[in-house]
Amino acid sequence: MQIPPKLLEILRNAKRVAVLTGAGISADSGIPTFRDAQHGLWSRFRPEDLANAAAFERDPKLVWGWYEWRRRAIAGAAPNPAHAALVTMEHRFPSFMLITQNVDGLHAAAGSRSMVELHGNIMRNKCFAENIVVENGIADSHDPEAPPTCPHCGAFLRPDVVWFGESLPEAAMLAADKAARECEVFFAIGTSAAVMPAAHFPRIALESGAVLIEINRDTTPLSGAAHAVLRGPAALVLPHLLKSTWPGH
Numbered sequence: 001m002q003i004p005p006k007l008l009e010i011l012r013n014a015k016r017v018a019v020l021t022g023a024g025i026s027a028d029s030g031i032p033t034f035r036d037a038q039h040g041l042w043s044r045f046r047p048e049d050l051a052n053a054a055a056f057e058r059d060p061k062l063v064w065g066w067y068e069w070r071r072r073a074i075a076g077a078a079p080n081p082a083h084a085a086l087v088t089m090e091h092r093f094p095s096f097m098l099i100t101q102n103v104d105g106l107h108a109a110a111g112s113r114s115m116v117e118l119h120g121n122i123m124r125n126k127c128f129a130e131n132i133v134v135e136n137g138i139a140d141s142h143d144p145e146a147p148p149t150c151p152h153c154g155a156f157l158r159p160d161v162v163w164f165g166e167s168l169p170e171a172a173m174l175a176a177d178k179a180a181r182e183c184e185v186f187f188a189i190g191t192s193a194a195v196m197p198a199a200h201f202p203r204i205a206l207e208s209g210a211v212l213i214e215i216n217r218d219t220t221p222l223s224g225a226a227h228a229v230l231r232g233p234a235a236l237v238l239p240h241l242l243k244s245t246w247p248g249h
């Protein structure tokens, strides 16, 4: 893939960079994206029908079982070259912020530190009643498929992720908004840019005068507004972009 020379010059001179990632960056680690069909047993459900508090209250075992299935899929996954390229970028640019919608923890596993997890982290649990993170719940020996319970109050534990209809963590939102307003270059990588408020950030960056670069396998609502669209799998495109920007590094 030929990278436009103007884009290479912009990246070589950039000081402040922000990135929004979505499920597409983890696809190359073997984790199905949201908009890909759900597999096997879960194919008859839509994520929206499971990832919400009402569904959990109605059938805690079903929702917990779905997350356990997703956790097992993630446990076998490793960060891919796109995750690694973002760690390189974090060290390369004087100011860098990674904003992720992903809950799989692969950015942290790859070594990203300047990062906000807008939608939480599937590997953490919190008390459904008290909304506080709980390390070790109490498993129900009579029903191993039931969610564990909170050692403080006995309520079920739930994954520490943002469910549909819930607000996003305020600190993460403020950090993401600041990064989008202050950056010179904003990357949207592997996201369908379909879900608000996360999908606002590329627009905020554009309105603030940043150069918007999209890396995606397919066209999205952002593609027409981006200054540059690099079409293809992130695990190939992002490392290639870095090698083209800084040959020999």
Ligand code: APR
Residues within 6 Å of the ligand: 021, 022, 023, 024, 025, 027, 028, 033, 034, 035, 036, 047, 101, 102, 119, 189, 190, 191, 192, 193, 194, 195, 215, 216, 217, 218, 219, 220, 232, 233, 234, 235
């Ligand atoms: N490389 C780059 N992009 C890819 C790849 C890949 N290998 N594979 C898929 N994609 C693209 C798809 O074309 C799509 O545009 O990644 C995007 C994935 O989109 P979604 O599945 O909608 O995931 P995401 O954008 O993260 O969804 C946002 O919606 O369901 C909620 O909370 C959930 O965080 C999620 C949010």
